[in-house]
Amino acid sequence: xxxxxxxxxxxxxxxxxxxxxxxxxxxxxxxxxxxxxxxxxxxxxxxxxxxxxxxxxxxxxxxxxxxxxxxxxxxxxxxxxxxxxxxxxxxxxxxxxxxxxxxxxxxxxxxxxxxxxxxxxxxxxxxx
Amino acid sequence: xxxxxxxxxxxxxxxxxxxxxxxxxxxxxxxxxxxxxxxxxxxxxxxxxxxxxxxxxxxxxxxxxxxxxxxxxxxxxxxxxxxxxxxxxxxxxxxxxxxxxxxxxxxxxxxxxxxxxxxxxxxxxxxxxxxxxxxxxxxxxxxxxxxxxxxxxxxxxxxxxxxxxxxxxxxxxxxxxxxxxxxxxxxxxxxxxxxxxxxxxxxxxxxxxxxxxxxxxxxxxxxxxxxxxxxxxxxxxxxxxxxxxxxxxxxxxxxxxxxxxxxxxxxxxxxxxxxxxxxxxxxxxxxxxxxxxxxxxxxxxxxxxxxxxxxxxxxxxxxxxxxxxxxxxxxxxxxxxxxxxxxxxxxxxxxxxxxxxxxxxxxxxxxxxxxxxxxxxxxxxxxxxxxxxxxxxxxxxxxxxxxxxxxxxxxxxxxxxxxxxxxxxxxxxxxxxxxxxxxxxxxxxxxxxxxxxxxxxxxxxxxxxxxxxxxxxxxxxxxxxxxxxxxxxxxxxxxxxxxxxxxxxxxxxxxxxxxxxxxxxxxxxxxxxxxxxxxxxxxxxxxxxxxxxxxxxxxxxxxxxxxxxxxxxxxxxxxxxxxxxxxxxxxxxxxxxxxxxxxxxxxxxxxxxxxxxxxxxxxxxxxxxxxxxxxxxxxxxxxxxxxxxxxxxxxxxxx
Numbered sequence: 001x002x003x004x005x006x007x008x009x010x011x012x013x014x015x016x017x018x019x020x021x022x023x024x025x026x027x028x029x030x031x032x033x034x035x036x037x038x039x040x041x042x043x044x045x046x047x048x049x050x051x052x053x054x055x056x057x058x059x060x061x062x063x064x065x066x067x068x069x070x071x072x073x074x075x076x077x078x079x080x081x082x083x084x085x086x087x088x089x090x091x092x093x094x095x096x097x098x099x100x101x102x103x104x105x106x107x108x109x110x111x112x113x114x115x116x117x118x119x120x121x122x123x124x125x126x127x128x
Numbered sequence: 129x130x131x132x133x134x135x136x137x138x139x140x141x142x143x144x145x146x147x148x149x150x151x152x153x154x155x156x157x158x159x160x161x162x163x164x165x166x167x168x169x170x171x172x173x174x175x176x177x178x179x180x181x182x183x184x185x186x187x188x189x190x191x192x193x194x195x196x197x198x199x200x201x202x203x204x205x206x207x208x209x210x211x212x213x214x215x216x217x218x219x220x221x222x223x224x225x226x227x228x229x230x231x232x233x234x235x236x237x238x239x240x241x242x243x244x245x246x247x248x249x250x251x252x253x254x255x256x257x258x259x260x261x262x263x264x265x266x267x268x269x270x271x272x273x274x275x276x277x278x279x280x281x282x283x284x285x286x287x288x289x290x291x292x293x294x295x296x297x298x299x300x301x302x303x304x305x306x307x308x309x310x311x312x313x314x315x316x317x318x319x320x321x322x323x324x325x326x327x328x329x330x331x332x333x334x335x336x337x338x339x340x341x342x343x344x345x346x347x348x349x350x351x352x353x354x355x356x357x358x359x360x361x362x363x364x365x366x367x368x369x370x371x372x373x374x375x376x377x378x379x380x381x382x383x384x385x386x387x388x389x390x391x392x393x394x395x396x397x398x399x400x401x402x403x404x405x406x407x408x409x410x411x412x413x414x415x416x417x418x419x420x421x422x423x424x425x426x427x428x429x430x431x432x433x434x435x436x437x438x439x440x441x442x443x444x445x446x447x448x449x450x451x452x453x454x455x456x457x458x459x460x461x462x463x464x465x466x467x468x469x470x471x472x473x474x475x476x477x478x479x480x481x482x483x484x485x486x487x488x489x490x491x492x493x494x495x496x497x498x499x500x501x502x503x504x505x506x507x508x509x510x511x512x513x514x515x516x517x518x519x520x521x522x523x524x525x526x527x528x529x530x531x532x533x534x535x536x537x538x539x540x541x542x543x544x545x546x547x548x549x550x551x552x553x554x555x556x557x558x559x560x561x562x563x564x565x566x567x568x569x570x571x572x573x574x575x576x577x578x579x580x581x582x583x584x585x586x587x588x589x590x591x592x593x594x595x596x597x598x599x600x601x602x603x604x605x606x607x608x609x610x611x612x613x614x615x616x617x618x619x620x621x622x623x624x625x626x627x628x629x630x631x632x633x634x635x636x637x638x639x640x641x642x643x644x645x646x647x648x649x650x651x652x653x654x655x656x657x658x659x660x661x662x663x664x665x666x667x668x669x670x671x672x673x674x675x676x677x678x679x680x681x682x683x684x685x686x687x688x689x690x691x692x693x694x695x696x697x698x699x700x701x702x703x704x705x706x707x708x709x710x711x712x713x714x715x716x717x718x719x720x721x722x723x724x725x726x727x728x729x730x731x732x733x734x735x736x737x738x739x740x741x742x743x744x745x746x747x748x749x750x751x752x753x754x755x756x757x758x759x760x761x762x763x764x765x766x767x768x769x770x771x772x773x774x775x776x777x778x779x780x781x782x783x
Contacts, residue, residue, distance in 0.1 A: 028782075028783070029783045031782075031783060032780045032781060032782045032783065033780065033781055033783060034778055034779065034780040034781075035778075036779070039778055039779055040778055043778035044778065058780050059780070059782075090779050090781065091781075093781075094781040094783060097783040098783050
């Protein structure tokens with residue numbers, strides 16, 4: 001999941017669409033993020049590669065919109081509504097998720113288990 | 129009408145004076161200033177002429193009977209004070225050009241003309257050369273305007289190296305010179321030597337007025353322009369696009385503009401600052417029985433009706449007994465109240481999901497009428513839109529002595545040493561205030577230690593300021609956030625603070641050795657003034673450092689948290705490389721400059737996701753943690769600030 005500068009990043013991703021929940025004045029998604037290019041990647045407990053500065057999901061509110069939509073703790077967010085999240089600061093990421101005018105966010109997330117699943121499926125059906 | 133004519137005459141006289149001065153002066157600076165006033169006067173004359181023309185046309189239109197004009201058309205929204213300040217125009221030098229330190233310095237003199245509602249304002253003139261990363265104008269311009277205003281900003285520049293006395297060389301020699309010079313230089317000379325060049329000025333359809341233009345002397349040309357409206361008004365910095373004219377081939381006055389301009393455009397409509405209407409009323413909340421009328425002194429100001437028990441309370445700054453918001457309100461005058469005299473006005477507001485209605489009762493019909501008029505006017509004033517949400521501050525900066533201009537040796541760092549004197553005291557003031565209001569003393573524990581960094585800032589008697597950050601993070605071990613709160617960060621003789629350094633420093637690792645071996649320590653004295661600047665920029669934006677390059681600011685700002693758990697944290701990345709050599713060696717492509725804009729201007733429209741590229745290969749982003757707090761004003765919530773100062777330092781945000 002780390003990147004080589006100058007090379008395109010490839011990952012197996014899952015699309016997750018989260019409807020924001022209206023709580024009083026705020027629209028919430030029900031999860032917390034960590035990471036960012038301005039943060040210390042060594043402290044990220046969810047990343048495999050400790051130099052990965054991407055945005056990770058660090059907490060999911062049980063029963064919240066994110067959990068319902070299928071987001072899991074430890075997921076790395078690659079895109080939010082088309083905006084790239086692999087090379088953003090923490091605050092930029094937070095802002096892209098909390099835009100007041102948007103009430104749905106479409107995320108592209110990646111997680112290790114996805115890669116495993118693809119690898120296994122490939123293994124059982126080798127390409128001709 | 130005669131007013132404008134008088135103004136025109138005045139400007140024409142000023143212009144003549146400027147022409148004469150231009151012909152007479154010998155020094156380049158004087159010539160530039162005189163040429164600037166010439167340009168300003170010419171523009172003003174044109175503006176007044178067109179204003180005159182407009183007025184004449186309006187008069188003609190009025191004589192034609194208007195059909196079916198409803199009385200509502202006469203109501204105009206209130207005017208307001210509009211202020212533009214802190215103009216900054218970034219430049220985009222090629223990095224090869226920027227770091228040249230030999231070869232002649234191509235310099236241009238630039239200034240801005242701002243046109244608002246028929247008035248022209250000018251900023252001071254600034255000399256720009258390739259050592260500056262952006263053009264900053266310190267002036268604040270305040271004027272009155274209606275909500276439909278258009279503020280036109282024009283940037284004029286003039287090359288400050290042309291030989292102005294071309295006109296005085298004998299003709300034969302001049303023609304020889306012009307033909308023997310290169311194509312572009314020859315063109316310039318020939319243009320400068322054209323005798324009797326006149327600029328035709330239109331004065332509203334009458335015969336064009338020919339104003340004599342001096343053939344010698346510097347001439348300013350329009351380099352870029354943009355127009356701002358009410359929708360651009362905001363209480364913080366914004367970036368606007370510029371339309372650039374001219375190209376590098378033909379124009380000596382051309383500068384590589386990045387293409388945008390940052391400024392703070394604020395407006396204070398009069399309805400927010402003045403009382404629109406005041407008087408005695410009786411109020412009752414809907415649903416109450418008729419006997420619960422309360423007599424109050426009501427004041428309509430700043431989109432709300434404040435009701436006080438006594439008239440004196442208004443001036444005494446006592447909290448009003450009742451405040452009714454008047455922005456998304458429905459106001460109706462109802463029929464005569466059978467119980468009391470006078471008419472009723474009912475005001476309904478939606479708060480959340482429910483509707484709250486207040487009923488006002490006035491003494492007489494005339495009073496009711498005047499209140500209704502005031503309310504209607506207020507609704508018209510709402511055309512100021514976002515300016516009515518909150519009062520924006522407009523401050524005229526008190527005249528401060530300007531930072532002394534040092535002879536540039538191709539390095540901006542000299543300027544920073546000199547000018548940091550003014551700023552260190554203000555920074556410590558601000559910090560002291562912030563400490564109190566944020567109650568951080570308990571959290572930070574040894575906070576006075578870093579405060580004392582600034583307190584101990586006596587002016588540079590020693591050429592060796594305190595260096596809170598001197599080490600360089602190695603690229604290999606990015607995660608080594610170390611705080612050593614037990615060590616006293618400031619030693620008595622102002623040696624650098626070893627306790628604050630990351631342990632995995634390479635190259636210039638040891639603080640002592642760094643200080644002693646760095647050849648530029650005396651000349652540059654980088655971190656101390658820059659540390660004040662980094663915090664400066666986090667404090668209210670009006671104290672933004674003035675003549676520094678964005679480059680310098682970027683390096684100081686990146687990775688500088690406020691320090692968590694007591695010690696003043698800092699990770700020095702490109703700046704340390706710049707300490708070793710007079711000029712930063714890392715490639716500061718235009719991309720990096722763009723990203724600094726986003727960090728500095730509080731609300732930026734260009735969010736660059738490539739800000740990591742600017743660091744090159746040397747050091748990772750602030751890997752020491754110390755979450756980089758972008759310089760937004762002290763409005764950031766306390767919770768956010770505490771989170772940032774938390775020793776865990778891996779920021780998590782709930783969305």
